Amino acid sequence: MSDKVVTRFAPSPTGFLHIGGARTALFNWLYAKHSGGKMLLRIEDTDRERSTDAATAAILDGLSWLGLTWDGEPVSQFERAPRHRAVAEELVRLGKAYYCYATPAELEAMRESARAKGLPPRYDGRWRDRDPSEAPVGARGAIRIKAPADGETVVHDRVQGEVRFPNKDLDDFIILRSDGNPTYMHAVVVDDHDMGITHIIRGDDHLTNAARQMVIYRALGWEMPSMAHIPLIHGADGAKLSKRHGALGVEAYRAMGYLPEALLNYLARLGWSHGDDEVMSITDMIAWFDIGDVNKGAARFDFAKLEALNGVHMRRMNDAELLDIFINTLPYLEGGPAIAARLDDTRKAQLLAALPGLKERAKTLVELVDGAAFLFAERPLPIDEKAAALLGGEAREILRGAHAALKAISGDWTAAAAEAAIRQYALAGGLKLGAVAQPLRAALTGKSTSPGVFDVLAVLGREESLARVADQID
Numbered sequence: 001m002s003d004k005v006v007t008r009f010a011p012s013p014t015g016f017l018h019i020g021g022a023r024t025a026l027f028n029w030l031y032a033k034h035s036g037g038k039m040l041l042r043i044e045d046t047d048r049e050r051s052t053d054a055a056t057a058a059i060l061d062g063l064s065w066l067g068l069t070w071d072g073e074p075v076s077q078f079e080r081a082p083r084h085r086a087v088a089e090e091l092v093r094l095g096k097a098y099y100c101y102a103t104p105a106e107l108e109a110m111r112e113s114a115r116a117k118g119l120p121p122r123y124d125g126r127w128r129d130r131d132p133s134e135a136p137v138g139a140r141g142a143i144r145i146k147a148p149a150d151g152e153t154v155v156h157d158r159v160q161g162e163v164r165f166p167n168k169d170l171d172d173f174i175i176l177r178s179d180g181n182p183t184y185m186h187a188v189v190v191d192d193h194d195m196g197i198t199h200i201i202r203g204d205d206h207l208t209n210a211a212r213q214m215v216i217y218r219a220l221g222w223e224m225p226s227m228a229h230i231p232l233i234h235g236a237d238g239a240k241l242s243k244r245h246g247a248l249g250v251e252a253y254r255a256m257g258y259l260p261e262a263l264l265n266y267l268a269r270l271g272w273s274h275g276d277d278e279v280m281s282i283t284d285m286i287a288w289f290d291i292g293d294v295n296k297g298a299a300r301f302d303f304a305k306l307e308a309l310n311g312v313h314m315r316r317m318n319d320a321e322l323l324d325i326f327i328n329t330l331p332y333l334e335g336g337p338a339i340a341a342r343l344d345d346t347r348k349a350q351l352l353a354a355l356p357g358l359k360e361r362a363k364t365l366v367e368l369v370d371g372a373a374f375l376f377a378e379r380p381l382p383i384d385e386k387a388a389a390l391l392g393g394e395a396r397e398i399l400r401g402a403h404a405a406l407k408a409i410s411g412d413w414t415a416a417a418a419e420a421a422i423r424q425y426a427l428a429g430g431l432k433l434g435a436v437a438q439p440l441r442a443a444l445t446g447k448s449t450s451p452g453v454f455d456v457l458a459v460l461g462r463e464e465s466l467a468r469v470a471d472q473i474d
């Protein structure tokens with residue numbers, strides 16, 4: 001085996017890529033990138049009742065949106081069932097596993113008697129040492145692995161440390177059902193081995209599985225990959241993550257207007273840290289990530305932190321890049337499709353010009369849609385309540401003068417020229433600059449907040465600006 005790191009993300013396609021799954025994928029991806037290795041993708045679709053193609057597509061879409069790329073083609077676990085079966089049968093030949101013909105009624109009786117004694121339900125090993133010739137005629141048995149009866153199984157976990165499992169708690173569990181289908185426990189081991197996985201990074205809800213999987217590795221004489229069981233994400237109140245806490249599919253985060261980079265930064269910081277660094281680019285995360293630095297304690301999901309971090313990423317992102325992401329995300333954002341439909345080259349250029357001002361006031365792309373709406377609005381503009389309040393009373397008179405001052409600009413229509421004209425007008429009339437700028441902003445955008453009003457004038461251009469102001473005068 002080469003030394004190259006090979007990780008894998010192994011989602012069960014029974015729903016969307018939820019936020020916890022995205023973090024597991026991220027840690028696998030970061031670790032692979034950090035070590036110059038690979039991350040493979042395995043779709044654990046053995047549960048035919050619950051697995052759907054739509055869920056697989058949603059998971060691939062979610063990973064792609066986040067930029068969590070995998071190497072090679074995704075592997076379908078279900079399609080590998082013949083291989084899982086062959087390995088189980090090989091274990092029988094090696095004397096490490098055996099056919100069990102216990103009937104459902106017998107198994108139920110075993111569970112009953114364990115329950116009566118207050119013990120966990122365990123298989124009693126009744127077929128472990130019986131001769132195969134005793135098999136009932138025509139019956140297809142299940143294959144059970146011979147688990148060690150005493151001592152301990154010790155998992156050396158890079159996050160959880162040394163975790164000990166008394167072997168008396170591990171019974172001879174089934175690896176191949178009597179219908180010929182592998183159990184999940186067995187399929188995972190065979191796949192991880194065949195895919196050359198060197199590092200398993202997954203949720204700590206799989207920690208007890210690690211002990212059972214170790215039994216299978218030992219029986220096969222295969223080397224166990226390095227294990228890292230990462231703590232699950234909890235809500236801000238410490239309770240198990242629910243929908244209200246943010247246990248949503250990643251596409252919900254796309255629709256809420258978060259940038260992939262910001263979401264990844266946030267998820268990486270859930271349970272992992274690098275000094276005091278809060279804001280990290282993807283390059284930083286790859287350079288700094290180490291699985292051994294992940295905390296054992298449960299991580300708490302906090303929407304407010306995610307939002308603040310998203311704002312920071314938006315502000316520090318280059319405008320052309322942010323514009324690209326914004327445009328690509330429009331179809332998923334509330335109010336986005338309407339903007340997308342009207343986005344010609346002129347408007348794209350306006351948007352790019354307005355972006356420095358807009359992104360100062362937005363923490364998400366949804367807020368950016370809202371801020372940019374004035375560029376796309378049709379005259380006469382819809383005026384919101386706060387803006388309407390700024391347009392009442394003397395404002396109309398003030399606007400009339402401002403309109404004349406702007407109209408008189410003879411040179412190029414720039415923010416600086418507009419500012420000079422408005423300042424002069426305010427000074428001449430003994431008005432405060434705000435007394436002119438506020439109604440002007442309301443008339444130009446229909447809102448009480450916007451990027452700097454002179455920038456708005458510049459971005460909208462002479463004709464449209466003058467027309468919008470005129471609309472509010474008469």
Ligand code: GLU
Binds near residue numbers: 012
């Ligand atoms: N398919 C399992 C899950 O979605 C992951 C199993 C594993 O990583 O070993 O939880």
